[in-house]
Amino acid sequence: MTVDSSRWMWAAFACVLWLSLWIRPMRNKLGIWQPIRRVARRLPAQAQAEALLIGYASQGGFGALLAEDLARNLAAGGYPAHARSLHSLSTLDIGKANRMLFIVSTTGEGDAPDNAAAFVSRVMSGTLNLQKLRYGILALGDSSYANFCKFGRQLDAWLISAGAISVFNRIEVDSGHAAALDMWRQAVERFTDHTLAADPLPSRQSALTQRWMLVRREILNSGSPGAPIHHIVLQPMEPAVHWQAGDVGRIWISNNFDEIATSRDYTLASLPQSGYAELMVREVLRPDGQRGLGSGWLGHGLVIGGELRMEIRCNREFHSPGATVPLILIGNGTGLAGLMAHLEVRALAQRLGQPIGPAWLLFGERTSQFDALCSERLEGWLASGVLKRLDRAFSRDAEASAHYVQDFIGLYCELMQQWVSHGAAIYVCGQREGMASGVEAALRQALGETLLEQLTIEGRYRRDVY
């Protein structure tokens, strides 16, 4: 290298050094390159800062499905998001979050879903400072109920009182109405500044509506002082979708003019492996003596060999905890359907030579003579070990040791505590008023408030009640 060329190199190096030292502060001052930096940094910064938290509370599974679909949709587009049920969120989780979306339904008579119970009692009962939280709410409901979207409204009011800032007005969805869901989608896109992939939900729902044939129908409680319970057996007329214990069949009721009038939900009593969907339908008699629309049609109007349309609805809050988990099943009347499906899970596992955990069924009805529903099958399961214990309470039997199913909980309090301490899950299915509320009060008494709440949080106390 000559002296000249090395001089030039040193001069060039000095220039570059000077320029780089000068440009850095100047470009910050003048805003030069800022847009480039912002765009370039946006995604990684969001990804590092926090994933968007989508909190859901859902009784029937629709809200859970929407929340999980949204999290998947966002994550697939490179936008980190998690869906978490409200019962798994603590005060700390909410306090830390900067941005949240909530998808919550209302159940019962304006109640929060079961999987929000702990959130309501633990988080919403306190006074939090959520001033840094920006949020949006999708409230699911049905305007035919007196308290439309009540829990969504309560949650919204609580968030505002805690200082959180709502980034768009609460969106209320009446019976899954598509226009409101579309508004929600647009609001989410604005909130996240991210375009969602085409929503697969509506097509998924229509894909689930299938043609079925009524192949068998019998009355399970002939002679009962109560209304007849029909055992309805349906065969799929096209390749059947899969379902799980706990899922619900939504039957579309046809009127005489072959128009779809309305729908009714019934918990499925069988598993798809049997090849049939089984339901238990209690006949409803109106004060004017007319039969209820759904139960009248299924119990009498529809002929054997007749066709109907049914959509299988995911009810994940009542899915099986796994065949090896000890299980206490409690219910009355047609609630036996949902409990039978869980026993079918164990009967199937047993047939396949797989291990099963102990199951205890506590069931209540009116008379031992006429209302011991599905007795043969239950006693067969008791003999084969699918059931470890079977206790039935008959309210009209004079000699009964327990008149209502909840009476057993006090009677076998210690045994129940033992099962729970061995990891048992408690599943309740049937009538909300009377049975489920009585069972809950008895469980609270037998296990204590704290343990019952803990079981709810851990998903070990689940209900499908109506």
Ligand SMILES: Cc1cc2nc3c(=O)[nH]c(=O)nc-3n(C[C@H](O)[C@H](O)[C@H](O)COP(=O)(O)O)c2cc1C
């Ligand atoms: C037993 C039952 C009770 C309900 N009670 C209410 C209610 O009080 N207010 C309301 O707006 N919607 C009510 N609904 C409608 C649900 O909120 C609505 O169907 C929602 O889409 C269910 O969402 P999910 O499947 O996530 O729970 C009720 C639904 C059922 C099955």
